Amino acid sequence: xxxxxxxxxxxxxxxxxxxxxxxxxxxxxxxxxxxxxxxxxxxxxxxxxxxxxxxxxxxxxxxxxxxxxxxxxxxxxxxxxxxxxxxxxxxxxxxxxxxxxxxxxxxxxxxxxxxxxxxxxxxxxxxxxxxxxxxxxxxxxxxxxxxxxxxxxxxxxxxxxxxxxxxxxxxxxxxxxxxxxxxxxxxxxxxxxxxxxxxxxxxxxxxxxxxxxxxxxx
Numbered sequence: 568x569x570x571x572x573x574x575x576x577x578x579x580x581x582x583x584x585x586x587x588x589x590x591x592x593x594x595x596x597x598x599x600x601x602x603x604x605x606x607x608x609x610x611x612x613x614x615x616x617x618x619x620x621x622x623x624x625x626x627x628x629x630x631x632x633x634x635x636x637x638x639x640x641x642x643x644x645x646x647x648x649x650x651x652x653x654x655x656x657x658x659x660x661x662x663x664x665x666x667x668x669x670x671x672x673x674x675x676x677x678x679x680x681x682x683x684x685x686x687x688x689x690x691x692x693x694x695x696x697x698x699x700x701x702x703x704x705x706x707x708x709x710x711x712x713x714x715x716x717x718x719x720x721x722x723x724x725x726x727x728x729x730x731x732x733x734x735x736x737x738x739x740x741x742x743x744x745x746x747x748x749x750x751x752x753x754x755x756x757x758x759x760x761x762x763x764x765x766x767x768x769x770x771x772x773x774x775x776x777x778x779x780x781x782x783x784x785x
Contacts, residue, residue: 574649574650575594575597575598575650575652575653576644576646576649576650576651576652578590578593578594578652579641579652580641580644580646582594582633582638582641583638583641583644584642588739588740588743591739592743592746595630598630598653598656599626601653601656601657601660602625602629602630602656602660603622603626605660605661605664606622606625606626606629606660606664607622609625609660609664609665609667609668610622610625610664610668613665613668614668621667623751624667625660625663625664625667627726628663628667628729629656629659629660629663630729631728631729631732631733632663633659634732634733640655640659713732715768715771715772716731716764716768719767726760727760727763727764730744730752730757730761730764731761731764734757734761740754741754741755741757741758741761742754744757745757
């Protein structure tokens with residue numbers, strides 16, 4: 568697929584079904600300017616100023632949101648008109664940006680903030696047997712890993728989550744991740760960050776297993 572000749576709507580639908588690096592790179596290239604603009608406006612609303620680091624963080628979180636839940640936002644996108652995906656992207660970027668500053672505000676107060684996903688359903692119904700056991704276990708594992716990354720106490724940032732899932736879920740190489748807008752890392756830097764994240768997660772998982780095996784009171 569020559570993504571540079573297709574509409575943004577068709578490109579988004581293609582990326583919903585594919586982890587092809589070229590298609591994703593083209594989607595990010597087209598979306599980055601709009602997402603950056605929305606992030607900039609949200610920054611000004613919350614802080615009356617702009618900081619490039621904050622804008623970059625929000626942009627990365629938006630692209631991670633597009634990858635969440637096996638690219639659910641992209642899979643459920645239904646074009647309503649020409650370039651309507653950009654309208655959806657504005658909504659997603661605004662929501663992600665506001666959540667970002669709510670977390671920042673809560674951290675300053677020493678509390679926690681609960682944010683709701685754009686995609687959460689009160690009930691997800693699916694006929695029994697439509698998923699194989701292996702797929703269910705994999706989804707549970709990925710969810711647990713993501714929860715650990717989200718709750719990491721300062722040692723892991725949102726950029727680390729983005730790097731981890733682009734590499735392990737979407738199949739991007741370190742070189743491809745380093746070439747993405749806002750990455751601000753070399754390929755070696757990406758590899759180093761991935762090793763650090765993997766070691767931290769392994770320690771977290773092994774620690775949890777020890778607690779389960781020993782039980783209350785050791």
